[in-house]
Amino acid sequence: MEKFDFTEHSHRRYNPLTGEWILVSPHRTKRPWQGKVEKDNQEKRPEYDPKCYLCPGNERAGGVSNPNYESTYVFKNDFSALIPDVPGGEFSDGELFYAKSEQGLCKVICFSPRHDLTIPEMKTENIKNVIDVWQNEYKELGRLDFVNYVQIFENKGDIMGCSNPHPHGQIWSQNAVPTEPAKEQEKQKAYFDKHGRTLLSDYLTRELELKERILVENDHFVALIPFWATWPFEAMILSKRAASDISQLTEDEKMAFADCYKKLTVMYDNLFETSFPYSAGLHQAPTDGQEHPEWHLHMHFYPPLLRSATVKKFMVGYEMMANPQRDITAEQSADRLRNLPDTHYKLND
Amino acid sequence: MEKFDFTEHSHRRYNPLTGEWILVSPHRTKRPWQGKVEKDNQEKRPEYDPKCYLCPGNERAGGVSNPNYESTYVFKNDFSALIPDVPGGEFSDGELFYAKSEQGLCKVICFSPRHDLTIPEMKTENIKNVIDVWQNEYKELGRLDFVNYVQIFENKGDIMGCSNPHPHGQIWSQNAVPTEPAKEQEKQKAYFDKHGRTLLSDYLTRELELKERILVENDHFVALIPFWATWPFEAMILSKRAASDISQLTEDEKMAFADCYKKLTVMYDNLFETSFPYSAGLHQAPTDGQEHPEWHLHMHFYPPLLRSATVKKFMVGYEMMANPQRDITAEQSADRLRNLPDTHYKLND
Ligand SMILES: O=P(O)(O)O[C@H]1O[C@H](CO)[C@@H](O)[C@H](O)[C@H]1O
Ligand SMILES: O=P(O)(O)O[C@H]1O[C@H](CO)[C@@H](O)[C@H](O)[C@H]1O
Numbered sequence: 001m002e003k004f005d006f007t008e009h010s011h012r013r014y015n016p017l018t019g020e021w022i023l024v025s026p027h028r029t030k031r032p033w034q035g036k037v038e039k040d041n042q043e044k045r046p047e048y049d050p051k052c053y054l055c056p057g058n059e060r061a062g063g064v065s066n067p068n069y070e071s072t073y074v075f076k077n078d079f080s081a082l083i084p085d086v087p088g089g090e091f092s093d094g095e096l097f098y099a100k101s102e103q104g105l106c107k108v109i110c111f112s113p114r115h116d117l118t119i120p121e122m123k124t125e126n127i128k129n130v131i132d133v134w135q136n137e138y139k140e141l142g143r144l145d146f147v148n149y150v151q152i153f154e155n156k157g158d159i160m161g162c163s164n165p166h167p168h169g170q171i172w173s174q175n176a177v178p179t180e181p182a183k184e185q186e187k188q189k190a191y192f193d194k195h196g197r198t199l200l201s202d203y204l205t206r207e208l209e210l211k212e213r214i215l216v217e218n219d220h221f222v223a224l225i226p227f228w229a230t231w232p233f234e235a236m237i238l239s240k241r242a243a244s245d246i247s248q249l250t251e252d253e254k255m256a257f258a259d260c261y262k263k264l265t266v267m268y269d270n271l272f273e274t275s276f277p278y279s280a281g282l283h284q285a286p287t288d289g290q291e292h293p294e295w296h297l298h299m300h301f302y303p304p305l306l307r308s309a310t311v312k313k314f315m316v317g318y319e320m321m322a323n324p325q326r327d328i329t330a331e332q333s334a335d336r337l338r339n340l341p342d343t344h345y346k347l348n349d
Numbered sequence: 350m351e352k353f354d355f356t357e358h359s360h361r362r363y364n365p366l367t368g369e370w371i372l373v374s375p376h377r378t379k380r381p382w383q384g385k386v387e388k389d390n391q392e393k394r395p396e397y398d399p400k401c402y403l404c405p406g407n408e409r410a411g412g413v414s415n416p417n418y419e420s421t422y423v424f425k426n427d428f429s430a431l432i433p434d435v436p437g438g439e440f441s442d443g444e445l446f447y448a449k450s451e452q453g454l455c456k457v458i459c460f461s462p463r464h465d466l467t468i469p470e471m472k473t474e475n476i477k478n479v480i481d482v483w484q485n486e487y488k489e490l491g492r493l494d495f496v497n498y499v500q501i502f503e504n505k506g507d508i509m510g511c512s513n514p515h516p517h518g519q520i521w522s523q524n525a526v527p528t529e530p531a532k533e534q535e536k537q538k539a540y541f542d543k544h545g546r547t548l549l550s551d552y553l554t555r556e557l558e559l560k561e562r563i564l565v566e567n568d569h570f571v572a573l574i575p576f577w578a579t580w581p582f583e584a585m586i587l588s589k590r591a592a593s594d595i596s597q598l599t600e601d602e603k604m605a606f607a608d609c610y611k612k613l614t615v616m617y618d619n620l621f622e623t624s625f626p627y628s629a630g631l632h633q634a635p636t637d638g639q640e641h642p643e644w645h646l647h648m649h650f651y652p653p654l655l656r657s658a659t660v661k662k663f664m665v666g667y668e669m670m671a672n673p674q675r676d677i678t679a680e681q682s683a684d685r686l687r688n689l690p691d692t693h694y695k696l697n698d
Contacts, residue, residue, distance in 0.1 A: 004438025004450040010431055011440075012525055014447040020528045023451060025430040032410070032428075035512030061381070079381075081374040081667075081674055082359055089353025091360075096552045097576050098363040101353040102372060153666035161663025163384030170666065176361055178671035179369045203445045227446050281670035302669055314510025317502035317519065318430075320651055321630035322527035325430055 007329060015228035016191075016199060018183045022230045023318075023325040031327070033311050038159055040274055040309040045116040045165060054166035056113045066110075071126070072133045073110040080106035082174050084146060103146040104174030109133055111167040118156065118167050118275055120265035120344055127258035130169070134282070135246045135254065141173040142247075142287030149177045149286045152246075157277025159304060159312065177286045184283055185295065192294035198242040200296035213334040216263040220256035223264040225334040230324035232306045232313050233271065233333050235264055237299040244295035245284040263342070264301065270340040274309035278302055356678060364577035365540075365548060367532045371579045372667075372674040380676070382660050387508055389623055389658040394465040394514060403515035405462045415459075420475070421482050422459040429455035431523050433495060452495040453523030458482055460516040467505065467516050467624055469614035469693055476607035479518070483631070484595045484603065490522040491596075491636030498526045498635045501595075506626025508653060508661065526635045533632055534644065541643035547591040549645035562683045565612040569605035572613040574683040579673035581655050581662050582620065582682050584613055586648040593644035594633040612691070613650065619689040623658035627651055 004011070012021045053060045056068045061078040082104025091099040111130050112122055119127060134152050141150050154169035155162040177185065191199035207213055207224055215235060216223040223237045237260045243249060249257065268276035280301045285292035304312040319325055341348075353360070361370045402409045405417045410427040431453025440448040460479050461471055468476060483501050490499050503518035504511040526534065540548035556562055556573055564584060565572040572586045586609045592598060598606065617625035629650045634641035653661040668674055690697075 002436045004436045004440070006440055006448050006450075009435045010451045010453070011435075011448045012451050014449075016445050016447075021525070023430065023523075023527070024448075027432070028428060028430055033512065035510060036507040079377060081372065081377055081676075083376070086358045086360075087351045087353045091353070091355055094551070094555065096365050096548065096555065098365075099355050099360045099373075100363075101355075102359045102361050104359070149671075151667060151671045153670050155663070155666040158385040161384060161665040163382065172667050172671070174372075176370070178372075180669075180671055199445065202443070206443065206445065279666040279669050281666055283670065300670065314504070316510040317504040317628040317630055318500060318521050320529075320628050321502050321632065321649065322498075322500045322521065322529055327430075 007331065012323075013228045013330075015226075016203075017187055017228075018180070019187055020183075021323050022228060023323060024329060025325065025327050026329050026332075028327045033307070035314075038310045038312060041158065041165075042274065047114050047116050049115045049166070052115055052164060052166050054108075054110050054164055054168055055115050069110065069113055072112070072129050074107055074133055074137065077106035077108050077170065080104075082106050082172055084144075100176075102175055104172060105141060105144065105147065106173070107137065107141075107171045109137075109169050109171065111169065115166050118265070118269075119154075120262060120269045121346070122167070122262070124255070124258050124262050127262055128255050131246075131249075131254045131257050131261075134171075135249060137171050138246050138284070138287070141171065144173070146175050147173045148175055148288040149173065149181065150284075151178065151181075151281060153279060153281030155279050157275065160277045160279050162277075173287075177288070181283055181286070185286070185292075188294040188296065198294060198296040200238055200298060201242045204238060204240065212331050215267060215334060215337055216260050218256045218259050220253045221260040223260045225330045225337070227330055229330045229333070230315075230326060231302045231304065232326060232328055233268065233303050233337065235301040235337075237261060237264065237301075239297050242293075243297045244292045245297055246282065249297075261299075266342065266344050267337045267340050268301075268303060270345050271337060272305060272309040273345045274305075276303055276305065278304070356680065361672075362577045362679075364575075365552075366536055366577075367529070368536055369532075370672050371577060372672060373678060374674065374676050375678050375681075377676045382656070384663075387659045387661060390507065390514075391623065396463050396465050398464045398515070401464055401513060401515050403457075403459050403513055403517055404464050418459065418462055421461070421478050423456055423482055423486065426455035426457050426519065429453075431455050431521055433493075449525070451524055453521060454490060454493065454496065455522070456486065456490075456520045458486075458518050458520065460518065464515050467614070467618075468503075469611060469618045470695070471516070471611070473604070473607050473611050476611055477604050480595075480598075480603045480606050480610075483520075484598060486520050487595050487633070487636070490520065493522070495524050496522045497524055497637040498522065498530060499633075500527065500530075500630060502628060502630030504628050506624065509626045509628050511626075526637070530632055530635070534635070534641075537643040537645065547643060547645040549587055549647060550591045553587060553589065561680050564616060564683060564686055565609050567605045567608050569602045570609040572609045574679045574686070576679055578679045578682070579664075579675060580651045580653065581675060581677055582617065582652050582686065584650045584686075586610060586613065586650075588646050591642075592646045593641045594636075594646055595631065598646075610648075615691065615693050616686045616689050617650075617652060619694050620686065621654060621658040622694045623654075625652055625654065627653070
């Protein structure tokens with residue numbers, strides 16, 4: 001009988017960061033699509049939009065006005081899902097009903113005063129300003145005694161639930177360590193205890209030898225498609241040094257992070273010549289006052305598009321009930337992204 | 350200080366079936382929505398569509414024609430993600446790169462010959478035919494020696510990745526037990542070993558006393574909003590008797606299941622007077638030849654709509670990186686659904 005070859009045959013891949021699996025069906029890339037087609041929102045935006053509540057000087061919900069900021073701007077989310085002012089306590093009724101009150105603080109970060117830009121269109125030094133803010137907020141929020149975990153993320157594009165195209169991200173900080181980082185912590189801890197090195201250092205060493213899934217590499221950071229990627233063009237940015245959180249990054253390292261962030265998102269935009277939607281977020285050590293040598297700072301990118309600016313991958317029935325599924329392999333995705341021009345497609349007009 | 354009250358204060362709820370958490374922010378239901386608005390696909394469909402590849406007598410991909418079926422119709426998926434003909438084997442490179450070949454078989458089930466119907470518009474006895482097919486397929490597929498798990502599911506509506514409005518569902522059967530049922534198995538096993546009863550029997554007993562989250566109850570089945578629901582109107586149908594899988598259901602029980610399925614989906618359609626999209630799926634014992642007294646058959650419904658036929662909940666940045674989040678509580682959702690008229694809104698025209 002034929003030998004198993006994962007470029008051709010259905011298989012499952014194991015995600016060592018979470019302990020979960022994905023199903024890969026490489027033979028199925030020829031499936032026709034007759035379903036939902038998204039709108040491709042390519043209309044040109046003005047540099048300043050008087051009706052945008054994130055633009056400098058404009059009024060937000062509740063009557064507050066933004067300052068005339070010139071670089072980045074952070075403020076408390078006007079519709080925070082987590083607030084500090086929640087009485088402690090829990091509710092339980094046997095072992096099957098359990099709830100616990102949760103304190104937190106949510107912020108919004110405008111990446112740039114310019115309404116018409118996105119990360120791939122910003123200058124690397126301006127992206128570094130965003131990373132400076134992340135570093136600062138991680139430290140400041142992490143110091144609050146009711147904050148044990150700081151989740152920094154960006155929803156980009158209306159199909160990713162982003163309600164305003166002005167370039168911005170969010171930070172939700174809270175008492176508990178949420179489910180996803182808790183899974184990664186458990187796996188990273190077990191690995192570190194066994195090997196004395198972080199799981200992601202050993203993983204990165206091998207990826208840098210293989211070169212099959214690497215997208216961008218500079219002195220301090222790498223962008224790659226993880227072996228266990230679930231979204232069609234899912235990627236990860238990670239630090240070469242095993243920094244457990246963003247507070248440890250030097251100026252040079254932050255610049256290198258910005259460089260990877262820009263280069264990856266330019267690839268994304270160039271893939272279908274559209275402003276590529278995604279949710280992205282940092283995973284790093286909890287701010288619980290403990291040492292976390294097992295943690296290795298990284299940023300996940302989960303982009304939904306599958307084969308054009310208007311056809312996305314649906315993570316629905318099978319994926320929700322069983323586990324995520326993809327057709328194109330991680331290696332094929334890496335190949336496609338890597339072979340795109342370096343210059344943002346809009347600059348070629 | 351004020352006392353913690355989960356109808357008002359931010360909190361996390363624990364899901365004892367998976368061991369994961371969700372964040373609930375009841376204070377935030379007043380948030381305005383300026384983001385993406387979906388199309389409400391309310392156009393009337395014909396009973397038979399000559400261009401639909403699922404209608405009786407029509408041609409499918411690859412030139413096969415459907416028979417002139419009069420009740421339900423099952424066939425092998427023309428674009429199966431899982432196929433039987435895959436060489437066994439695995440790939441590994443240290444402990445961080447691991448893939449395993451996966452065999453399986455995928456089927457499609459047309460629920461009715463009528464192109465214009467959906468489950469809530471079908472007669473209960475015709476819904477029972479669908480459940481008969483599920484029972485039969487679970488047994489038949491489960492008997493194949495390369496099948497250890499049978500995932501029955503339905504994607505309804507184009508926003509749930511459904512590419513054809515003809516009422517249909519799918520079955521993906523495979524070698525491995527996927528991630529989600531594996532989590533539920535672990536938790537159900539631990540509970541059963543400790544108490545000698547299934548986790549869901551004890552859960553259901555308490556829910557039937559509390560009555561707060563019950564939507565439908567008949568002699569053999571119940572539909573409810575789980576205490577730990579993540580989607581705004583997420584629901585679960587479960588058997589009163591601790592049947593570990595659908596093969597064990599009697600004729601009366603299948604009729605009772607169909608009754609719950611219909612009544613729940615009529616509530617759903619009536620909520621926003623639209624054909625309510627969702628992904629739904631059965632969770633039940635693996636077909637691995639072992640006894641599974643810990644398993645308790647149930648069906649999950651994950652509907653995306655939030656506050657109208659066109660505004661959905663996005664499970665994006667925070668939810669993907671941290672854990673799911675909702676605003677409206679499970680109890681508020683149950684209240685709203687329970688207080689809707691019993692008759693399908695289309696029958697009131
Ligand atoms: O098989 P279908 O209906 O074409 O495809 C749909 O359901 C599948 C199973 O949930 C998903 O993998 C696909 O992304 C979705 O579009
Ligand atoms: O806070 P926003 O941008 O209004 O909301 C968006 O991001 C949040 C965090 O991922 C999600 O909970 C919302 O569903 C989404 O629409």
